[in-house]
Amino acid sequence: MNFVNCYEDVSRAGAYSTLEFANTYYLAYRDLPAILAEHVTGTTALDFGCGTGRSTRFLRKLGFNVTGVDISEDMLRIARATDPSGDYRLVPGDNFSELPAGAFDLVLSAFTFDNIPGAMKASIFRGLRTLLAPQGTIVSIVSSPEIYTHEWASFTTKDFPENAKARSGDVVRIIVTDHQDPRPVEDIVCTPESYRAIYREAGLEVARMLKPLAKGDEPYAWVNETSIAPWVIYVLKRTP
Numbered sequence: 001m002n003f004v005n006c007y008e009d010v011s012r013a014g015a016y017s018t019l020e021f022a023n024t025y026y027l028a029y030r031d032l033p034a035i036l037a038e039h040v041t042g043t044t045a046l047d048f049g050c051g052t053g054r055s056t057r058f059l060r061k062l063g064f065n066v067t068g069v070d071i072s073e074d075m076l077r078i079a080r081a082t083d084p085s086g087d088y089r090l091v092p093g094d095n096f097s098e099l100p101a102g103a104f105d106l107v108l109s110a111f112t113f114d115n116i117p118g119a120m121k122a123s124i125f126r127g128l129r130t131l132l133a134p135q136g137t138i139v140s141i142v143s144s145p146e147i148y149t150h151e152w153a154s155f156t157t158k159d160f161p162e163n164a165k166a167r168s169g170d171v172v173r174i175i176v177t178d179h180q181d182p183r184p185v186e187d188i189v190c191t192p193e194s195y196r197a198i199y200r201e202a203g204l205e206v207a208r209m210l211k212p213l214a215k216g217d218e219p220y221a222w223v224n225e226t227s228i229a230p231w232v233i234y235v236l237k238r239t240p
C-alpha cells in the first residue's frame with residue numbers, strides 16, 4: 001500500500017500543535033487518569049507517536065516520567081520547543097532497538113495506529129510488547145470505524161461518502177475542523193475485530209475496552225458524541 005504519513009509536514013505539524021483537549025478530543029483523554037490509576041503500576045512511560053507532545057505533556061502532568069517518540073521530525077521539533085525539559089526522540093517507526101527493553105510500566109499510543117498500515121500493526125505491537133516491564137500495560141487509543149462516517153465537534157467526513165464502503169485496512173479521509181489545516185488526513189480504518197486479531201498475534205490480551213461517550217452536560221457542541229463513540233480505548237497486557 002502506498003500510504004504516506006501526513007504528519008511529516010511542517011504546516012500540518014503547526015496546525016496539529018494547536019489542538020488541546022477540547023471537543024471530540026476531550027473524550028479520548030477524559031477517562032485516561034482513571035484508567036491509568038487502575039491498570040498501571042510505576043511511572044516510567046513511553047508515548048509512542050507523541051506528535052507535537054500533547055499526549056506526552058498529559059502523562060507528565062499525571063506524574064509519569066515520559067519518553068516521547070515519533071517518526072516525524074516536523075512534529076518532534078514542536079514538541080521539544082513547547083516542552084524543553086521533555087524527552088522527545090526520533091525513531092525509525094518499527095525498530096525499537098534504541099529503546100530499553102523491559103523498561104516501561106506504560107506504553108501509550110494515542111491515535112498513532114490510525115496512521116499505521118494494517119500489515120505493520122502487529123509487528124509494531126510485538127515490538128512495543130518487548131519494551132514493557134513485566135507487569136507493564138499498553139493503552140491504545142484509536143479511532144472507531146464510525147468516526148469516518150459521521151460528523152463531530154472536531155471533525156467532518158461528509159465530503160468522503162466513499163468512507164462508508166471502506167473495509168478494515170482501507171484508506172479513509174477525515175478533516176479536522178478544530179485547527180487551521182483544511183486538508184484531509186488519510187487514515188487506515190481498522191475494526192475492533194481486526195484490532196483484537198492484531199493484539200492476539202502480537203502476544204497481547206485485552207484487559208479492558210472502552211468506547212467513550214459524551215454525557216451531554218459538557219461545554220462542547222456535540223454532534224454525534226452522546227450516542228456514537230468516536231474513539232476506542234484498549235488496555236492491553238502481555239498474554240501469559
Ligand SMILES: C[S@@+](CC[C@H](N)C(=O)[O-])C[C@H]1O[C@@H](n2cnc3c(N)ncnc32)[C@H](O)[C@@H]1O
Pocket residue numbers: 005007008048049050051052053054055069070071072075091092093094109110111112115116124
Ligand atoms: C494523530 S498524531 C497523535 C499525536 C499525539 N499522540 C497526540 O495525542 O496528540 C499521530 C502521530 O503518530 C506518528 N506515527 C505514525 N506512525 C508512527 C510510527 N510507526 N512510529 C512512531 N510514530 C508514528 C505520526 O508521525 C504522528 O505524529
